[in-house]
Amino acid sequence: NLAYEIVEFEKVIESQYITRSMSNRADELAIQAKELSLKNVRISKLSNLSLQLYSLFLKEGYVKDDAGLKRVTAYFERKLPKYKFSELGFREKLFLYQAYLWHSFILQDFVLSYRYSQKWVDLFEENPEMKIQNPVFYLKGVNYLLESLYLIKHKTKYNKVLENLTADIKDENITMNENTKTLAFLYFNQNKLNYYFLEGRFTEGLSFVTTLLNKIPKYENNIDAHHIMVFYYKIACMYFGAGKNEECIFYLEKIIDNKELKMREDLLCFSRVLNLVAHYDAGLDDNIDKLIVSTYQFLIKMNDLHQVQRKMIQFLKNLKNIYPQELHKAFIALHSELLKYENHPYEKRAFLYLDILSWLESKIQHVSVEEIIRQKAGKLVK
Template sequence: MTKDQKDNLFALVKSLTKSEKRQFKLYVGRLDVNSDSKFLNLFNFLDKASSYNEAAIVKSGIVKKQQLANVKAHLYKQILISLKLSPSHQNIRSQIREQLDFASILYHKGLYKQSLKILDKAKELAITNEEKNLAFEIVELEKIIESQYITRSISNRADELALQAKSLSAQNVIASKLSNLSLQLYSTILKTGYVKNEEESQKVTKYFNDRLPKFNFNKVGFREKLWYYKAQLWYSFLMQDFLSCYKYASKWVDLFYQNTGMIHLNPVFFLKGNNYLLEAIFYIRNKPKFLQKLEEFKTTVNHPKFPKDENVASLVFLYTNFHNINAHFIDGSFEEGLELIPKIEKELETFKDKIDAHHKMIFYYKFASLHFGAGNNKECIRYLDKIISNKSLSMREDLLCFSRVLNLVAHYEAGLDYHLETLLRSTYKFLIKMNDLHEVQKEMIKFIKNLQHIYPHDLKDAFKELLITLKTYEDHPYERRAFLYLDIISWLESKIENKPVSDIINQKYLTRYAP
């Protein structure tokens, strides 16, 4: 039976770099007995294969069908051990864990003093690098050893360890509560997007306040502050308070620049912080600040000393390109932005196994919006169809909803009237099902539905009437989110003034930053 690349072992083999493959072969080749082993032959077979085919493996004679599961499991383990030994996969955490393992071995051999000496150094390293869970684990082992081998060098050793354990435990509890809260808020925004009404707003606020732990901010470390900023950021995003988002995203990023060693230890959190900072600045439409922060971000991630691995590379690709595109939305330079699409699509193929469907759909929505802004409505529809036809996408209901609304507008602009009635019905049904039918959407659907009954010479008046209606929702706390996904106000103004929508947005941008 043929399987696709979802086979875990096959995916792991295909993820290896040339140097990692070479190191694996050197690692297993250290023993002569491995030179013609089943697991090494299986590795070579999978390395050359373009897809995972179980029948082909058995037919090759490398391994019998009954043995295949065990050989695969053994190969998987050997690859991971080889990767663990690679300097490129060594970091502070792995060094601390290694020292902890060494200390455990010495302890079980009865070499207590040697074990304690290693633990003391490992603990100092863990605390310095904010690895407090590991530090707590080290203290617990120290307590076990001290209970069997009392050292005479420090008379209050037991009290000292007890206090350390209590302090680390308290900080770990705070970090755990904050990380749980942050994760739940993040999950909420991925699933449903921003709060849609007063009831949701009160529910989220109560949830946030009930679970936000009380602690002395000046007495906690990097890790606790980071989780606190994350929780505040996600709460602010849910509430669409973008100035507050900017505030906490700035604090998040600044925390890393104040503790530069943490950038190398936690590059993913550093990247995410910058992503949210740029997103917040984008929503408040401050292009000079946006470009400044984007340039700072690119300078940091392109520095030779910035950590490099597959996960980091995929995130750098995502965030750099998301915000390269966003820069063109701020000032309406859609034509210029279109030049980014072919390059991004090519790189998307390179990162196809590292980027989830949700982020791909965000790219498609941005591509569609660029084409809509540039007047390429059929291309806009083509990208939106990739989102609308994706039946397995269950995240970001708001993205799914506004893809359909933009699809309606693009069909109207493209003159594809024969699809309009069917699209109106399906869009309306979808929004009702999602419980996402709000006033802006209602007015848009009603307007497009009535277009066929409006005489051409009355069209401009109809656009003006809709513009007046929608402007009342522009600053509404729960309706304004519609304008984040689709600048319908500028589109209407373009129809009224008979100008490209890009000109309207650019004029607003120039007016905002006029000297």
Template sequence: MKNRNILTDNLWALIKSLTASEKRQFSVYVGRISANSDSKFIALFKVLSLQKEYNEEAILKSTGISKEQLSNVKAHLYNQVLTSLRLNPSKRNIPLQLREQFDFAMILYRKGLYQQCLKLLDKVKTQAIAFEEKNIGYEILDLEKIIESQYITRSRNNRADLLIAQTNELTYLNNIASQLSNLALDMYNTFLKNGYARTDGETQAVSKHFFKNLPDFDAEKLGFREKLWLYQAYLWYSFITQDFVASYRYAIRWVGLFEKNTHLIAVHPVFYIKGNHYVLESLYYLNRVAQFEQALDQFEHIMSNEQIPEDDNIIVLSFLYIYSNRLNLRFMKADFSGGEELLDTIHKKLDRYKDKIDEHHIMVLYYKIACYHFGAVEYAKCIFYLKKIINSKTTQIREDLMCFAHVLNLAAHYQAGLDFRLEALVRSTYNFLIKMNDLHEVQKALIGFLRNMSNISPLRIKAEFKKLHATLSLLEKDPFERRAFLYLDLLSWLESNIQDRPIAQIMAEKLKKNQQRQLL
């Protein structure tokens, strides 16, 4: 596209995101003043709405806007579209409504209508506290104190003491919430960048950092918002340290907050959805198949709840979480057949939402798809998706995901019989893992095995597989090596080669034995 800049990209993306009803709302909004009927920003809106690709020459030709005017008209149109969306009933969420009422109170204050202002502020403050919008509540208290300090209300004697007490309470809670949200974000960022702790030293460093930054608080005073950040911080800390029992416990508490405060689901639907997703994520790593399947059914039912708004953000999150967990369920049940419809739906939705999904989440899906094809003995397709990850130039991909993509790529090439490429791949994978400082005993054993394959007699291959299996069986018990087995069931892969049976069959038998043990 020609002559593109940030403003153009933002405006283009905003207009293309509008639904038919939102476009009608915009037309009604700008048509409320007759003078707008011939405005240049409306002409620009109509042209952009119809264009399949941005074409500046066509815009200038059909709108009468000069090249010098275009930038200002775009900026004005962008603001007008946002204003229209703000007024759209479907976008009128609680924070926007509270903010609007506070703005009205400020207008009343500046008009000198202090009693009307205080009455409105008192009502909005009650709502703000009820809906956990404590930052707005703090702003309301500030305005109430300004009015009180002017000695113009002749309010009751204890009014000042009440405002001071309320301010102190909100100051404490806002401060705790700020520290906890910082800690939760810090843990999330650490997990996205590095994945799970790789050594005892890393675990200790993460633990020291976590508890050093965990603020002192009175648990009895914490409200919904503060507990939400607390549970998020502990959840990410538990993921990093591979304590999946704890991550499940905190995910359940996270969801439980909303189930005790159902009026807040519509206010914070993203957090409610994410909490349910992390319940599933924890159950996946704990390999609790029956619980996972039940939780997934419940999650899909939750997504049809009328309290969950149908906006673009929710739709994309719903796609990512539901389909990622549907793939996880197939891995847990060792079901690698009949997944063509599921994969086809994932590809179609990825194409539809590609502009709204970050690179990391796309690559996570690609890795899961590659694992599915590996289990289905479709090695060429597995390699195809792994190459998308390995060749990606983005810095958003989690380091451990990239590392295990390289390892799985080696296994897939071996299984596909692409021996002529194996030596070069082993060398490049080894160099990559050294560079990433991620060469662990599991990876050393696998790379060493594949490196020596060309020197092993066909009659000795099964014996070498058995030796590698014995080595990895011991490593699986090591808490800092077992993360390799979270990404790829290496032991089942080896057993399938030793026994000349499909990997899915081996995994299904293990699943059955595991279920029987859980029933005892």
């Protein structure tokens, strides 16, 4: 970097003088050059680790079993360079927090994700000039802080951070160019959708979805297919929560029918599971057996057929054999069966994408999914 190059250049100049008065300065320069060289190596290792973990998360999502946990943890520990925190500069801390954030995300330790995303954002608050110099990293940090808060369901903090992001964008507290405008659009709208989910306000969120769908074409040339499909999945969830199953299916099919799509495998899998549930709720069960088989085969192919998905698919497959008067008991039985996986270290990931427990509770209590989730939202951290 520039500091290292300056010191090296000064060393060249100093080397042309051999007076005794210059000896101390030469020693100082040698030490500075060594320290800066070590710093550059550390920055490189930390940024590489962060990038590789991010790539892993995009491809595979959360860890699925003990083997995955051990593999990711061993990789993280092996690649994490040794450091003294007191010696770290801004960039080193930034990449360190990023690496820990991605590690915790992959392991589904969302409290730890919150901690490191908060450290990431705090780093910029402590160095406000960096919001101007590195607006992309700042926006990303805020986005991951919001995502972490959403996953631990801390409503008050979530709403405050979202308000701050909105103000930063509106007041242009960060450098605004084509890239940052696109990121601001992406992060604000993704997190606004999550806001409606967190509050259980799906019907109200439909007007926001309409506005969003009108805006996406303006940005789609600057947003990769993965993030467009994430929008579609969230939009499908909004329609599902509002009881609009056919609209939900419409957006899920945009994901399912895209054979060239490169996006997180777990999102591809849960798009198909939600598609099954939406077909059932919409009464579109003429081809549901075919859908069940194709979904089952896809999950096996993706190595993502875990107990929650397996039991859910089996339940839907057996529905045609259940008498109407027995259906209520069947919903209760499945709910009891799945409830034990809610806090399972690996099975719980299913509930991050599809709140199947709330869906079952809506069937058991004969109320809408939206009503169930709104009741739960009222009990969250205020």
